[in-house]
Amino acid sequence: MAKLNFGGVEEEVVTREEYPLEKSREFLKKQTIAVIGYGVQGPGQAMNMRDNGFNVIVGQRPGKTYDKAVADGWVPGKTLFSIEDALKKGTIICFLLSDAAQIALWPTVKQYLKKGKTLYFSHGFGITYSKKTGIKPPKNVDVVLVAPKGSGTSLRRLFVEGKGLNSSFAVYQDASGHARETAIAMGIGVGSGYLFETDFYREVTSDLTGERGTLMGAIQGIFAAQYEVLRENGHSPSEAFNETVEELTQSLMPLVAENGMDWMYANCSTTAQRGALDWWKPFHDATKPVFKKLYQSVKSQKEATQSITRNSEPDYREKLEVELAELRESEMWQAGKTVRSLRPERN
Ligand SMILES: NC(=O)c1ccc[n+]([C@@H]2O[C@H](COP(=O)([O-])OP(=O)(O)OC[C@H]3O[C@@H](n4cnc5c(N)ncnc54)[C@H](O)[C@@H]3O)[C@@H](O)[C@H]2O)c1
Numbered sequence: 001m002a003k004l005n006f007g008g009v010e011e012e013v014v015t016r017e018e019y020p021l022e023k024s025r026e027f028l029k030k031q032t033i034a035v036i037g038y039g040v041q042g043p044g045q046a047m048n049m050r051d052n053g054f055n056v057i058v059g060q061r062p063g064k065t066y067d068k069a070v071a072d073g074w075v076p077g078k079t080l081f082s083i084e085d086a087l088k089k090g091t092i093i094c095f096l097l098s099d100a101a102q103i104a105l106w107p108t109v110k111q112y113l114k115k116g117k118t119l120y121f122s123h124g125f126g127i128t129y130s131k132k133t134g135i136k137p138p139k140n141v142d143v144v145l146v147a148p149k150g151s152g153t154s155l156r157r158l159f160v161e162g163k164g165l166n167s168s169f170a171v172y173q174d175a176s177g178h179a180r181e182t183a184i185a186m187g188i189g190v191g192s193g194y195l196f197e198t199d200f201y202r203e204v205t206s207d208l209t210g211e212r213g214t215l216m217g218a219i220q221g222i223f224a225a226q227y228e229v230l231r232e233n234g235h236s237p238s239e240a241f242n243e244t245v246e247e248l249t250q251s252l253m254p255l256v257a258e259n260g261m262d263w264m265y266a267n268c269s270t271t272a273q274r275g276a277l278d279w280w281k282p283f284h285d286a287t288k289p290v291f292k293k294l295y296q297s298v299k300s301q302k303e304a305t306q307s308i309t310r311n312s313e314p315d316y317r318e319k320l321e322v323e324l325a326e327l328r329e330s331e332m333w334q335a336g337k338t339v340r341s342l343r344p345e346r347n
């Protein structure tokens with residue numbers, strides 16, 4: 001593993017140079033990788049592995065998602081099967097159902113976890129919260145995790161562009177003596193740019209915090225608050241949206257991604273720099289208590305209970321759609337729809 005300095009802290013990472021794709025293919029050449037579930041991570045990981053030359057099959061229940069798998073080139077009876085048939089054939093079982101659905105399907109999955117197989121997750125949820133999920137793998141199988149740090153949609157898009165998301169990897173159970181190499185080889189196989197090591201608990205707690213925080217929850221909250229203040233002070237929707245969202249995603253975040261926050265600041269006016277340098281600390285101080293509360297809610301497993309309870313309700317999709325529609329139909333995001341339609345590349 002390559003040792004790198006992350007802001008003064010030494011950490012080890014696995015890069016593609018160190019563990020090349022050919023090595024991964026060679027290590028997994030006798031395995032049948034069964035991707036169970038074809039939602040968001042399923043397609044990204046399955047198609048990337050297929051394009052990387054691995055022996056991959058998909059297990060999906062009938063319905064719209066099964067039809068999507070057919071449209072993506074998976075062939076019924078050859079590379080696309082019922083969940084049970086894929087579980088039977090697979091030697092590495094990639095459990096890529098939603099975390100709540102994994103609970104319902106676990107008794108079925110467990111039946112097919114024969115000695116020597118590997119159970120693969122993309123989240124530490126099922127294992128860490130095993131008292132709530134009932135997911136307790138038999139001792140004679142390997143249990144590993146590769147968690148791409150981003151949406152399955154981005155995992156696929158970046159792969160097609162010749163780039164790669166980074167992923168974390170972990171071993172929960174090493175029955176074979178080579179579980180760690182399986183995790184690394186799978187991580188490279190699904191198209192990760194590089195891999196950093198963690199454990200199931202740390203993966204799930206950081207992931208739940210991140211998506212509820214700056215990655216998804218906090219960002220919407222901050223957008224909404226600023227947009228509302230601008231509107232309350234007489235600014236038009238287009239002006240408020242541009243100063244809140246559009247400029248961030250189109251102009252400034254790509255600069256942050258490329259070279260960091262100070263570099264983005266340096267590419268703005270001294271007027272903007274002065275204001276941003278004065279104001280980031282009050283925003284930090286105002287939000288830190290909320291982040292502390294969030295982390296506590298994750299640590300106490302309140303977030304896990306909430307996810308399991310709400311996402312296991314039979315009508316959770318319908319209820320989710322109502323909440324997503326509320327966002328979509330808000331003035332801010334409706335303004336955003338019009339703003340996006342005006343981007344020159346859309347014409
Ligand atoms: N969405 C992401 O991009 C992302 C990113 C990193 C990690 N993960 C993790 O990857 C795993 C898969 O998440 P996802 O978001 O791709 O899942 P998802 O919500 O998209 O669902 C995946 C599949 O589960 C199937 N399914 C749902 N309920 C079922 C049931 N009762 N019986 C049989 N099949 C059922 C659906 O048909 C779908 O094909 C989770 O552990 C998640 O935390 C997801």
Ligand SMILES: CC(C)(O)[C@@H](O)C(=O)O
Nearest residue numbers: 149150151152207211215
């Ligand atoms: C893509 C995310 C937010 O990183 C993932 O953790 C998820 O749960 O979908």
Ligand SMILES: [Mg+2]
Nearest residue numbers: 123207208211
């Ligand atoms: Mg997550």
Ligand SMILES: [Mg+2]
Nearest residue numbers: 149150207211
């Ligand atoms: Mg995540």
